[in-house]
Amino acid sequence: xxxxxxxxxxxxxxxxxxxxxxxxxxxxxxxxxxxxxxxxxxxxxxxxxxxxxxxxxxxxxxxxxxxxxxxxxxxxxxxxxxxxxxxxxxxxxxxxxxxxxxxxxxxxxxxxxxxxxxxxxxxxxxxxxxxxxxxxxxxxxxxxxxxxxxxxxxxxxxxxxxxxxxxxxxxxxxxxxxxxxxxxxxxxxxxxxxxxxxxxxxxxxxxxxxxxxxxxxxxxxxxxxxxxxxxxxxxxxxxxxxxxxxxxxxxxxxxxxxxxxxxxxxxxxxxxxxxxxxxxxxxxxxxxxxxxxxxxxxxxxxxxxxxxxxxxxxxxxxxxxxxxxxxxxxxxxxxxxxxxxxxxxxxxxxxxxxxxxxxxxxxxxxxxxxxxxxxxxxxxxxxxxxxxxxxxxxxxxxx
Amino acid sequence: xxxxxxxxxxxxxxxxxxxxxxxxxxxxxxxxxxxxxxxxxxxxxxxxxxxxxxxxxxxxxxxxxxxxxxxxxxxxxxxxxxxxxxxxxxxxxxxxxxxxxxxxxxxxxxxxxxxxxxxxxxxxxxxxxxxxxxxxxxxxxxxxxxxxxxxxxxxxxxxxxxxxxxxxxxxxxxxxxxxxxxxxxxxxxxxxxxxxxxxxxxxxxxxxxxxxxxxxxxxxxxxxxxxxxxxxxxxxxxxxxxxxxxxxxxxxxxxxxxxxxxxxxxxxxxxxxxxxxxxxxxxxxxxxxxxxxxxxxxxxxxxxxxxxxxxxxxxxxxxxxxxxxxxxxxxxxxxxxxxxxxxxxxxxxxxxxxxxxxxxxxxxxxxxxxxxx
Numbered sequence: 001x002x003x004x005x006x007x008x009x010x011x012x013x014x015x016x017x018x019x020x021x022x023x024x025x026x027x028x029x030x031x032x033x034x035x036x037x038x039x040x041x042x043x044x045x046x047x048x049x050x051x052x053x054x055x056x057x058x059x060x061x062x063x064x065x066x067x068x069x070x071x072x073x074x075x076x077x078x079x080x081x082x083x084x085x086x087x088x089x090x091x092x093x094x095x096x097x098x099x100x101x102x103x104x105x106x107x108x109x110x111x112x113x114x115x116x117x118x119x120x121x122x123x124x125x126x127x128x129x130x131x132x133x134x135x136x137x138x139x140x141x142x143x144x145x146x147x148x149x150x151x152x153x154x155x156x157x158x159x160x161x162x163x164x165x166x167x168x169x170x171x172x173x174x175x176x177x178x179x180x181x182x183x184x185x186x187x188x189x190x191x192x193x194x195x196x197x198x199x200x201x202x203x204x205x206x207x208x209x210x211x212x213x214x215x216x217x218x219x220x221x222x223x224x225x226x227x228x229x230x231x232x233x234x235x236x237x238x239x240x241x242x243x244x245x246x247x248x249x250x251x252x253x254x255x256x257x258x259x260x261x262x263x264x265x266x267x268x269x270x271x272x273x274x275x276x277x278x279x280x281x282x283x284x285x286x287x288x289x290x291x292x293x294x295x296x297x298x299x300x301x302x303x304x305x306x307x308x309x310x311x312x313x314x315x316x317x318x319x320x321x322x323x324x325x326x327x328x329x330x331x332x333x334x335x336x337x338x339x340x341x342x343x344x345x346x347x348x349x350x351x352x353x354x355x356x357x358x359x360x361x362x363x364x365x366x367x368x369x370x371x372x373x374x375x376x377x378x379x380x381x382x383x384x385x386x387x388x389x390x391x392x393x394x395x396x397x398x399x
Numbered sequence: 400x401x402x403x404x405x406x407x408x409x410x411x412x413x414x415x416x417x418x419x420x421x422x423x424x425x426x427x428x429x430x431x432x433x434x435x436x437x438x439x440x441x442x443x444x445x446x447x448x449x450x451x452x453x454x455x456x457x458x459x460x461x462x463x464x465x466x467x468x469x470x471x472x473x474x475x476x477x478x479x480x481x482x483x484x485x486x487x488x489x490x491x492x493x494x495x496x497x498x499x500x501x502x503x504x505x506x507x508x509x510x511x512x513x514x515x516x517x518x519x520x521x522x523x524x525x526x527x528x529x530x531x532x533x534x535x536x537x538x539x540x541x542x543x544x545x546x547x548x549x550x551x552x553x554x555x556x557x558x559x560x561x562x563x564x565x566x567x568x569x570x571x572x573x574x575x576x577x578x579x580x581x582x583x584x585x586x587x588x589x590x591x592x593x594x595x596x597x598x599x600x601x602x603x604x605x606x607x608x609x610x611x612x613x614x615x616x617x618x619x620x621x622x623x624x625x626x627x628x629x630x631x632x633x634x635x636x637x638x639x640x641x642x643x644x645x646x647x648x649x650x651x652x653x654x655x656x657x658x659x660x661x662x663x664x665x666x667x668x669x670x671x672x673x674x675x676x677x678x679x680x681x682x683x684x685x686x687x688x689x690x691x692x693x694x695x696x697x698x699x700x701x702x703x704x705x706x707x708x709x710x711x712x713x714x715x716x717x718x719x720x721x722x723x724x725x726x727x728x729x730x731x732x733x734x735x736x737x738x739x740x741x742x743x744x745x746x747x748x749x750x751x752x753x754x755x756x757x758x759x760x761x762x763x764x765x766x767x768x769x770x771x772x
Contacts, residue, residue: 109566
């Protein structure tokens with residue numbers, strides 16, 4: 001899929017040199033202009049009480065609502081009225097397009113841009129192309145496409161790696177009850193290959209549940225593949241195991257990683273059958289609810305993406321445990337408010353040593369920006385897009 | 400070594416010694432994957448060795464070592480994390496300490512002797528718009544007056560609230576204190592001033608008080624924005640209104656005055672006796688301030704750099720010669736954007752508020768011009 005996308009890009013691309021227009025001498029923000037945003041999800045409703053249809057829509061809706069609402073309640077849900085935030089809705093076409101106008105009376109000051117125009121349902125390919133052609137000012141780019149987009153002249157902003165892709169051995173499945181089976185698969189996985197070839201070096205191997213920049217202790221977890229020792233474990237397993245590994249059918253990155261894991265496992269003598277799961281079946285993992293009956297229960301292991309809700313290691317680890325516990329059946333873990341670095345490491349270590357959660361890679365959030373966007377600051381883990389703070393340089397050339 | 404570090408090293412050494420028991424000699428390997436510099440690492444290593452020795456664990460790289468200690472100086476988002484892996488026999492134990500990363504080191508040794516030199520006075524975590532420092536004779540400390548977007552804090556620590564109807568995302572404020580101690584502060588459209596003693600009163604939230612500049616020039620502030628509406632003819636004395644601007648530098652001579660404005664289109668323009676600009680200067684930032692140099696009789700202006708608030712900044716001094724300007728000496732670099740630049744009351748220095756992008760802290764500095772360096 002990824003290869004096809006870039007063959008397509010290459011085929012239609014005329015040599016569009018990245019006209020990185022000279023930045024206008026300016027320091028203080030300027031007011032005015034319309035920020036053109038493209039998102040992949042088709043958001044059906046901005047009402048916080050209306051549930052999104054899938055995780056992608058939920059994430060996009062959360063970002064849009066953060067522009068419209070002034071604050072969140074203790075549970076993280078938006079409270080108050082739409083328009084109490086930095087922007088107000090001035091046009092709305094369900095699932096297609098929205099225009100947000102600057103709120104002149106916003107308590108933290110009027111945003112610098114006059115409005116934001118949001119195009120929804122734009123494919124990754126279209127978003128990258130529109131950034132390249134300067135038809136968009138802001139769009140998310142999958143981490144695995146960051147390098148190519150940059151090579152093609154798109155201005156790319158990359159966060160610290162804050163999204164974990166992990167392999168979960170689901171609880172209550174006979175095939176994964178053997179710790180030796182789980183260990184053999186975990187040892188066989190070549191994380192470096194996933195980072196170098198699938199993620200195009202835009203990420204880093206993960207051995208723990210927190211990245212090094214957040215916890216400072218990730219270096220204590222091994223990320224090395226050891227196919228030899230994985231093979232050595234095999235004779236200790238009574239029957240040759242055959243496991244089903246599930247991944248999100250709409251997620252090309254998960255598919256590529258699942259295929260790589262299957263190849264690694266096969267080299268270690270373990271047979272993994274891959275199964276693409278519809279988005280609706282995957283959603284339960286994000287809510288922490290029980291797995292729905294049906295096909296999802298036929299999967300022994302699955303891939304999961306976990307986005308850090310905070311840069312603070314204790315907060316992030318607690319959120320991950322809450323999500324993972326119903327899936328992997330993790331034991332009780334105590335992370336008090338004043339947990340020390342040693343306490344956090346100890347909890348993290350016990351989960352990893354349990355072998356039901358196998359961290360694979362850490363991925364950054366990647367955004368494409370037009371050259372006229374100024375004062376863009378990467379949101380930290382758990383923060384929303386700071387679009388009220390950016391301004392547009394009207395002197396920067398656009399194509 | 401700082402006291403805080405010393406305590407952390409002592410705690411780590413205690414933990415290592417406990418994990419190593421009953422070993423009496425250990426090999427020690429130290430690795431730094433944090434932002435600490437080589438000197439700090441050397442100091443920490445030396446302190447670790449001393450503490451371990453005090454804990455009856457001798458450091459010995461030779462064959463007599465019956466335990467291996469590997470210390471990694473790491474860091475998290477907010478803390479230094481110092482981790483020790485203690486290997487003895489076939490077992491391994493991990494112990495660690497963490498301590499908050501401070502920014503106090505930036506307070507040391509930052510007075511740079513350059514054409515334009517900076518004296519960093521104070522840092523704080525929250526944003527502020529302007530400041531004033533009062534040094535008392537016979538007392539080692541200083542008293543501070545700080546202007547923030549919503550309050551003016553006096554030398555006595557008492558804050559006068561500032562209520563604005565129109566909030567700006569890039570608030571501008573200036574604090575002036577004359578020789579008699581009279582205070583005048585502006586934040587956007589609001590003006591605060593001394594009424595009696597240390598009591599400060601501010602105008603109402605719906606007021607629009609003009610700001611006073613050099614040579615009696617005055618301009619209203621544009622509500623909810625970050626710039627001034629422009630000098631009117633009753634202020635300049637010549638027909639026509641000058642355009643909106645971010646900052647102004649006025650030079651007064653026996654023959655009249657000249658004013659440079661940094662305008663909204665990113666250019667700086669010189670105005671002499673009319674609303675038509677006499678010269679245009681490109682490549683300047685938005686904040687400028689006139690300054691007096693003791694070694695020259697010319698007109699000098701401090702000019703901030705270009706870019707935006709995600710980038711480092713600089714101050715360059717220019718000499719105004721007729722309708723042209725010439726840069727003098729190298730620019731003075733700042734580790735983040737300059738948010739405010741105001742000339743002091745005597746015209747010989749300027750107050751600078753900047754943000755350090757490495758630490759995230761806001762910094763108050765005085766810049767002045769030195770000659771011959």
